[in-house]
Every structure is written in structure tokens, then in C-alpha cells.
Amino acid sequence: MAEENISEAINASFERAVQKSNELEADLQLNPEKHRVLTGDRPTGNLHIGHYFGSLQNRVRLQNLGVETFIVIADYQVLTDRDVFKDISKFVLELTIDYLACGLDPHKFKTHIFPHSHIPELNQLLVPFLSLVSNSELSKNPTIKEEIQASGQNVINAGMYTYPVHQAADILFCKSDVVPVGKDQLPHIELTRNIAKRFNKKFKARVFREPTGLLSETPMILGLDGGQKMSKSRNNTIMIKATEDETMKAVKSAKTDSERLITYDPDNRPEVANLLRIAALASGGTPQNLAAEIGDQGAGKLKQIVTESINEHFREIRQRRAHLENNLDFVKSILREGIAESRNVAQKTLEEVRAAMNMDI
CATH class of the missing domain: 3.40.50.620 (HUPs)
Incomplete structure (x- = not known):
């Protein structure tokens, strides 16, 4: 009691x-x-x-x-x-x-x-x-x-x-x-x-x-391992300063699951849901709509969209950052x-x- x-x-x-x-x-x-x-x-x-x-x-x-x-x-x-x-x-x-x-x-x-x-x-x-x-x-x-x-x-x-x-x-x-x-x-x-x-x-x-x-x-952004909060100490992050190739490599390593049909189900598919959430934050869409767009194209298509969304969103930020590093x-x-x-x-x-x-x- x-x-x-x-x-x-x-x-x-x-x-x-x-x-x-x-x-x-x-x-x-x-x-x-x-x-x-x-x-x-x-x-x-x-x-x-x-x-x-x-x-x-x-x-x-x-x-x-x-x-x-x-x-x-x-x-x-x-x-x-x-x-x-x-x-x-x-x-x-x-x-x-x-x-x-x-x-x-x-x-x-x-x-x-x-x-x-x-x-x-x-x-x-x-x-x-x-x-x-x-x-x-x-x-x-x-x-x-x-x-x-x-x-x-x-x-x-x-x-x-x-x-x-x-x-x-x-x-x-x-x-x-x-x-x-x-x-x-x-x-x-x-x-x-x-x-x-x-x-x-x-x-x-x-x-x-x-x-x-x-x-x-x-919502809290989970790391690329899908189970814990994104953290430098857990080596499950994508850095703001990362290059486009580094971003692609990091996303490719992200944990997903074996189901080909992509759905937004945070309770039962936390890793897939987390990647959909990241892509939605970067692109301005919703996780549900992105999942419907990907459909049965599988984790490969999901990771492609995540990579493209992040790289597009951070392109100008990374350019400004490179300029500041030299100033x-x-x-x-x-x-x-x-x-x-x-x-x-x-x-x-x-x-x-x-x-x-x-x-x-």
C-alpha cells in the first residue's frame, strides 16, 4: 500500500x-x-x-x-x-x-x-x-x-x-x-x-x-543499438559534425529486426520505431507516414531514408561548423x-x- x-x-x-x-x-x-x-x-x-x-x-x-x-x-x-x-x-x-x-x-x-x-x-x-x-x-x-x-x-x-x-x-x-x-x-x-x-x-x-x-x-532519442539512450560513452551515436559517409556508416550499423514490413510500433519494435522517429525529426514528417511509405521494402530502405534525412537536415549546419572550425x-x-x-x-x-x-x- x-x-x-x-x-x-x-x-x-x-x-x-x-x-x-x-x-x-x-x-x-x-x-x-x-x-x-x-x-x-x-x-x-x-x-x-x-x-x-x-x-x-x-x-x-x-x-x-x-x-x-x-x-x-x-x-x-x-x-x-x-x-x-x-x-x-x-x-x-x-x-x-x-x-x-x-x-x-x-x-x-x-x-x-x-x-x-x-x-x-x-x-x-x-x-x-x-x-x-x-x-x-x-x-x-x-x-x-x-x-x-x-x-x-x-x-x-x-x-x-x-x-x-x-x-x-x-x-x-x-x-x-x-x-x-x-x-x-x-x-x-x-x-x-x-x-x-x-x-x-x-x-x-x-x-x-x-x-x-x-x-x-x-521523445527520448535512443542510440543506434535501439535499447539505450543515445550517448557518446555507449558509442551508439551520430555526431552533429559527422560527415555524410560517417553518417551512412553509422546508420548501416543500427540495430533493426528480421521483419521486412516496416511498421511504427514502439512497444514491440523499438529499434525500427527509433529509426523512424529519427528520420521523422530530420525530415519533418511523421513516423507513421514514413513507415507506410517504406512498406515491405525492408530495413535497407529504412536505413537509406534515415541516412538521407539526417544528411539533408544537417548539411548547412555541418557547413557552418566547418567554417567555424577554421575561425x-x-x-x-x-x-x-x-x-x-x-x-x-x-x-x-x-x-x-x-x-x-x-x-x-
């Missing part, structure tokens, strides 16, 4: 999150200038098409609506579960190139791209924020449990447990109220809301807004501008925080 009650509570919490997300989306359409977006990625390598369809497209959409957008490259957070510090600087540049190639445009829109290791004022928020949460809250965070399990580490450093608090600092330093997330990230948003609420209440100040998770309508001074200038703009915002927020805590001089 207790398990049933817990399940009901989880479902009710998700339903409330969906309702808030829908209300937020409606207001973003009407009043984009009222809102601020904070989102980002860890610099662990190049982005793949799962990142693009799952989040990058949506970031560009929000930017184009006129919503001020902060993109954090979470380089400090890489230190919690990986030993890749020698490559972090390279990966920061690679991420920035992916962002710009896909349409994020800091010169045309109010978009700021920055690595959070370069925003010391942001990171100073970590100490007061840690005083507002309990060890129990951090250890029970389901996303952290999954990250710890996925890391495969025998010794878990303290940074892993404080990861959600650092994320809260990323979100709150710029007073963001919009955080695009998937369902699995909702616990982080809830903790961030609690930190904002507790700070404002404890110090009797109205410093922070309570952010809302903007849930994506794009690294421009890419670095984008980062320097983003750092300066974000630091300016962070300094003002930290001044308010110090004043609220009676620590200003």
Missing part, C-alpha cells in the same frame, strides 16, 4: 510539473521578454543528434522568440565523475562550435555562452546555498543516485553529492525562471526552487525567482563576450545576496 501511495504521489507531482510547463510555454509565446532561460551541457565531447533534437533545437526556438538565454558550459561539473581535465578546454571550444553552427547567435539575440569556471561570483553562491539544504536531501536525489551508478567509481567525491546545488547556482545566478528539462531532471528543478524559496524566506529578501522546468515534447578566434571571442556579460549579471546578483545576508561593506 505504501508503494502505491508513493507511486500516486510521484504521478501527481509529474502532472503538476506538466501543467506548470504548459502554462509557462503559453506565457513565453505572449511575453518572451519577461523570462530568462538557463540551460547547458557538460564539456565531455562533441554533441550528437540526440542533443540536437532533444534540446538544441528548442534552445534556438526560445532564443528566436526573444527570450534572453544563458548557456552554461558546465566545466567544473566534469570534475565530479571524470578524469578528462586535459581535454576540457578543447571540449569547451567544440561545444561552442556546435552551438553556433546549430543556430545559437549571441550577436543577433540576447544569448550568452560561458563556461562557469570563469564566473567566480556564480560559484560563490555555492556556500550559502549549501547551508539551505540537508545531507539527506542530497543523498536521496534520484538523479544523483543514477549518476553515481553510471560513473562506475569506487570512491565518490563530495562534488558528486553537491552537484544539484551547483546546478542551482547556475540557474539562480542569472535569475532564470525557465529551465528546459526532461522528466528525469525535475528533481533538480524542485531542489533549486526550494533553495530560492528558502533563501528569500530566511533572509527576508526577494532576490531569486523560483524557476519552472519547461518539459520537452521530443577559432571568432569562437573564442564569443566565449569572452559571454563571460563578460554573465559576470556582470553574476556580480549584481552576488551584491544582492551579500546585502540580504548582511555581509556587504
